[in-house]
Amino acid sequence: xxxxxxxxxxxxxxxxxxxxxxxxxxxxxxxxxxxxxxxxxxxxxxxxxxxxxxxxxxxxxxxxxxxxxxxxxxxxxxxxxxxxxxxxxxxxxxxxxxxxxxxxxxxxxxxxxxxxxxxxxxxxxxxxxxxxxxxxxxxxxxxxxxxxxxxxxxxxxxxxxx
Ligand SMILES: [Cu+2]
Numbered sequence: 001x002x003x004x005x006x007x008x009x010x011x012x013x014x015x016x017x018x019x020x021x022x023x024x025x026x027x028x029x030x031x032x033x034x035x036x037x038x039x040x041x042x043x044x045x046x047x048x049x050x051x052x053x054x055x056x057x058x059x060x061x062x063x064x065x066x067x068x069x070x071x072x073x074x075x076x077x078x079x080x081x082x083x084x085x086x087x088x089x090x091x092x093x094x095x096x097x098x099x100x101x102x103x104x105x106x107x108x109x110x111x112x113x114x115x116x117x118x119x120x121x122x123x124x125x126x127x128x129x130x131x132x133x134x135x136x137x138x139x140x141x142x143x144x145x146x147x148x149x150x151x152x153x154x155x156x157x158x159x160x161x162x
Contacts, residue, residue, distance in 0.1 A: 034062035034131055042078035042122075042144060042153060044069035051155040055134040057162050065119045066127040073123030078149065079104040081118040082132075082142040082157055087111075089141055089150060096145035104145040116140055116157075137161045 036059050041049040055061050065080045067073075081104060083092060092114065095106040104121040106112055117132040137159045144153035 033060065035059040037062045037064065039064045039066065040080055040155075041066045041068045042080075043067075044071045044076055046076075046144075046149050046152050048080075048144070048153050048155050052158065053155075054158040054160060056160050057134050057137050059134045060131060061117075061134050062129055062131050063117060063119075064127060064129040065122065067122040067124055070124050073121065073126075074101065077101065077104075077121040077123055077146045078144045078153065079119045079121045079146065080142050081105070081145050082116040082140050084114045084116060084135075085138045085140060087114045087141065089143060089154070093143060093145055093150035097147050100145065100147045106145075121146060134159050 036055055038050070038053050038055070038061060040053075040063070042065065043049070063080065063082075065078070067078045069076055069078070077100065081096070083089070092106060092111050095108050095111045096104055098107060099105050100121065102121060103118075105115065105118060116135055117130050119128040119130055122128060140157040140159065142155050142157055143150040146153075
């Protein structure tokens with residue numbers, strides 16, 4: 001009787017575990033739930049195909065970034081990092097350089113705090129979707145933080161009031 005009870009308990013907890021796994025929706029599902037979808041491409045000539053986009057405060061934004069280039073990631077990796085208004089871009093980008101092959105994110109706390117949304121550094125043919133809530137109205141710069149790219153790979157996200 002006791003043994004049966006243990007077996008039953010084990011079965012129940014396994015079922016719960018499966019339920020939890022099913023609830024973790026993949027990136028594509030997340031994107032569908034977003035209020036707005038934005039896709040940006042980066043290429044081998046260090047260009048974003050989209051230099052500006054506009055969203056509304058409070059919207060859920062699914063941002064997909066694709067590296068459509070062919071050059072190896074070590075030479076021509078790209079990401080998208082959106083930063084708060086007032087961020088000094090050259091200083092911010094310099095602080096990201098040590099992570100140019102991985103996250104592309106800054107080291108210093110003040111710059112970490114300035115990040116609104118970011119993808120990791122992507123190699124050729126890779127893409128990533130990140131979902132975030134559009135912050136307060138304003139103009140938000142976005143750049144690629146791969147070493148030396150921020151000067152040309154840049155754009156502006158405009159957030160309008162609701
Ligand atoms: Cu880049």
